Amino acid sequence: MRAARAWRVIRFGITSIALYAVWLLFTASLDAFSLITGAVGSVAIGALTHDVFIAEHEASYRSFMPNPFLLVAFLVFLIYSMYLSSIQMLVALVRGHASPRVVHFRTRLKSDLARMVLSNAITFTPGTITLDLDDDHLTVHWFLATTRHSRAAGEIVKGRFEGYLRRVWS
Amino acid sequence: MISIVTELIALAAFTSAAVFGTAGIIGLYRFPDPYARMQASSLCGTTAVFSVFLGSLALAPSWAVATRLVVLMAFFLVSGPTGGHIVARFAWNSGIDPWRPVSPVIRPARRRFGGGKVERAKDSPLPPESGID
Numbered sequence: 491m492r493a494a495r496a497w498r499v500i501r502f503g504i505t506s507i508a509l510y511a512v513w514l515l516f517t518a519s520l521d522a523f524s525l526i527t528g529a530v531g532s533v534a535i536g537a538l539t540h541d542v543f544i545a546e547h548e549a550s551y552r553s554f555m556p557n558p559f560l561l562v563a564f565l566v567f568l569i570y571s572m573y574l575s576s577i578q579m580l581v582a583l584v585r586g587h588a589s590p591r592v593v594h595f596r597t598r599l600k601s602d603l604a605r606m607v608l609s610n611a612i613t614f615t616p617g618t619i620t621l622d623l624d625d626d627h628l629t630v631h632w633f634l635a636t637t638r639h640s641r642a643a644g645e646i647v648k649g650r651f652e653g654y655l656r657r658v659w660s
Numbered sequence: 661m662i663s664i665v666t667e668l669i670a671l672a673a674f675t676s677a678a679v680f681g682t683a684g685i686i687g688l689y690r691f692p693d694p695y696a697r698m699q700a701s702s703l704c705g706t707t708a709v710f711s712v713f714l715g716s717l718a719l720a721p722s723w724a725v726a727t728r729l730v731v732l733m734a735f736f737l738v739s740g741p742t743g744g745h746i747v748a749r750f751a752w753n754s755g756i757d758p759w760r761p762v763s764p765v766i767r768p769a770r771r772r773f774g775g776g777k778v779e780r781a782k783d784s785p786l787p788p789e790s791g792i793d
Contacts (some may be wrong), residue, residue: 518724520747545753569710576707579700580683590758596669605771613704613741617697620745621752631758632750633699 497546505543506536543546545602556602558659567654571615581615591635595644596626597652604659611651620648665717693697693759694751695770702744709736 513528536543544554582588599605609620609628617633630647637643688699713733720726 512731516728565734568737572703572707572710576680576683576704579687579703580680583683583687583700583746586690588691588696588761590693590699590760596745609745610684610738610741613745614703615704617699619695619748621748625687631695631699631752633696658712 494546498540501540501544501546502536503538506532508543509535526626531623550601554601554659556658560654564651564654564658567650568611568614569629571649575615575617578634582617588633589635591632591638592621593630593635593638593640593643594630595640595646595647597628597644597648599652599655599659601659605653606657607653607659608648611655612647615649615651667789669718670715673711673718677708679714680704684708691759693758695748695758698744698748698751702741702747705737706736706740706744709740 509532510528516527517524518579544560597605597608597609605623605626609623612618612628612630613620619633620628621631623628628644630643632643632647634645636646681704684701691697708729708792710733713729713736717726717733719728719783720729727736
């Protein structure tokens with residue numbers, strides 16, 4: 491019980507500090523009123539939402555704290571692939587060529603956050619939308635499908651994202 | 661001199677935003693089923709808004725504004741696809757059948773994302789409906 495309580499306090503602290511950092515970033519003022527209001531608001535919202543921000547079972551530091559440099563590298567790669575796939579979507583739109591298909595596959599990622607980011611990245615990129623994420627099982631609508639083999643489809647759709655994300659949130 | 665360069669960058673970003681936004685709206689009307697429509701509109705819409713952010717970042721007057729824009733971009737990278745996912749998930753859960761074109765066209769260029777592991781004969785159409793899906 492004591493470990494659970496300590497973990498709750500730590501989650502509450504991390505949530506409040508993150509909220510306060512965003513508050514400082516957006517207000518960009520050092521008035522006493524602004525600082526105190528932000529602190530009170532952060533603590534109140536942190537007390538209400540720390541269960542959502544960091545789930546109780548994510549009791550490992552690396553599962554919710556990203557490696558910052560790899561995260562930035564991942565975001566740059568994500569933006570690059572976003573533009574690439576937008577251009578492919580544009581071509582498909584003009585030529586009217588498509589082979590839409592729903593595929594299922596699994597992911598090797600362990601952390602909930604990493605799985606969420608993976609499904610988000612999949613929704614961005616190779617002409618795919620994540621329809622459902624159930625534990626480690628992804629249901630994906632693939633607009634420009636090239637295969638109906640589910641493992642091969644998983645490898646193509648996940649692409650390099652999964653490997654990068656495994657290093658960002660191990 | 662620098663201002664001209666940043667303005668050119670912003671111009672390119674805003675132009676691509678206009679192109680992608682228009683493509684998203686065309687896709688919304690061109691495809692027959694909700695999934696394909698979500699594909700076109702959410703992907704191209706996200707790219708369009710992101711391009712607008714990039715252009716504004718190039719024109720940002722100060723570092724404070726630029727930092728806030730970067731935070732906005734990060735939030736948008738989370739919220740944009742999530743919106744598309746929610747609509748698509750609702751369609752999936754309500755049992756809407758995905759559209760199947762009569763003769764789907766294979767695009768071998770998509771192998772780029774597979775790291776070259778999956779090989780497939782070029783220009784071979786998918787096998788006909790077999791009900792295995």
